[in-house]
Amino acid sequence: MFTVEQRDAVRDRLLSLAGGDAAIVGAAVTGSHAVDGGDRWSDIDLVFGVEGSLETSMRRWTELIYRDFDAVHHWDLPAGPAVYRVFLMSDRLELDVGFVPAAEFGPQGPSWRTVFGHPAPEKDVLAPSRRNLTGLAWHHALHAGVCIRRRRWWQAEQWISALRGQILALACLRLGHPTSYAKGAHLLPAEVTASLAGTLVRVLDEAELVRALDAATSALTTEISLVDPALSARLAPVLAAPPAGNDHAGST
Missing domain, CATH: 1.20.120.330 (Nucleotidyltransferases  domain 2)
Structure with missing residues (x-):
């Protein structure tokens, strides 16, 4: 089982790598860590704004995460223009990385903290009917x-x-x-x-x-x-x- 220190180190390293990727023009922390800091069991939720081909960036980042972060499986959750690639690490850490076109990079609700880039204005989120x-x-x-x-x-x-x-x-x-x-x-x-x-x-x-x-x-x-x-x-x-x-x- 991952420790808090290990999880935070993975998140910080991923954000650092994103900052050095010319195709990633924006990055944000989402989920509980963007609101109340999460807890001992919280996973990692990130969103990357991508300039150019989503498929190309997703392929490169997937290779990197398997190679350098010991991923054991992943699956995709499409959400409008974004694709959330959900990874399972060998220490039971879940990593969710959303890849979204640069023009669509922006909050979908309150669980958002911009790390770098210029997000679009927050969109109205419809309450469930x-x-x-x-x-x-x-x-x-x-x-x-x-x-x-x-x-x-x-x-x-x-x-x-x-x-x-x-x-x-x-x-x-x-x-x-x-x-x-x-x-x-x-x-x-x-x-x-x-x-x-x-x-x-x-x-x-x-x-x-x-x-x-x-x-x-x-x-x-x-x-x-x-x-x-x-x-x-x-x-x-x-x-x-x-x-x-x-x-x-x-x-x-």
């Missing part, structure tokens, strides 16, 4: 029920877990906390999270999955009722009803 979060939640609830009827225990558990994630996101949105990846879940009051404990699947059998799904749909309609009681009243009887039929064929 309550309507979409709610829609995903009832979608997941329906599919969980169907998977239980099809006796697909693992798939049903996956949908119940996904439903719980949407409930957490809705609660975080209501209370002004981060909504993605449960980043604001630890900030939720106990009365919110306590009701979700019952949504955890303890064993993969039909009775337990039905119990957990019932707890999740109840928690969902309770959460929705705090903002939109009429919608909660419309959804509750639909989600409480068992899925029709007992067809084990087909797919969700």
